[in-house]
Amino acid sequence: MEMPTLPQPTFYIFKCEQSSPPGMPKPSCVNENSRDLFNHTLQTLMKSGVMGPVQLVRTSCLGRCQMGPLMLVEPGHYMYAQLSKEKIDKIVEEHILGGKPVEEYLIPSSYWGEPVNLVK
Numbered sequence: 001m002e003m004p005t006l007p008q009p010t011f012y013i014f015k016c017e018q019s020s021p022p023g024m025p026k027p028s029c030v031n032e033n034s035r036d037l038f039n040h041t042l043q044t045l046m047k048s049g050v051m052g053p054v055q056l057v058r059t060s061c062l063g064r065c066q067m068g069p070l071m072l073v074e075p076g077h078y079m080y081a082q083l084s085k086e087k088i089d090k091i092v093e094e095h096i097l098g099g100k101p102v103e104e105y106l107i108p109s110s111y112w113g114e115p116v117n118l119v120k
């Protein structure tokens with residue numbers, strides 16, 4: 001079967017959509033104050049006309065729950081923390097459309113160690 005050629009996505013945005021029940025000791029990225037951030041991101045990307053080149057993906061926990069709500073932009077492992085609608089607008093404008101990551105919203109680079117080498 002022949003498949004049409006499609007351009008590779010320019011960006012993947014992985015938005016953590018993990019929600020914990022009330023009363024859990026560990027925070028999660030989706031609660032009553034943040035449950036519409038995924039749709040806000042989707043609408044912002046649609047209004048900007050970049051759906052397709054930008055793939056928005058719902059994910060489960062990305063391991064930085066204390067800093068949520070968060071999302072990871074690939075390529076580059078850019079993890080944005082403590083998101084709000086205003087921050088998402090700026091990330092789309094400056095990083096996705098402008099090519100310049102918004103440094104002040106990224107988790108500190110000191111929070112990352114070297115990747116684990118899985119090659120045997």
Ligand code: FES
Pocket residue numbers: 016017018019027028029030060061062063064065066068070
């Ligand atoms: S719940 Fe979102 S990073 Fe853990």
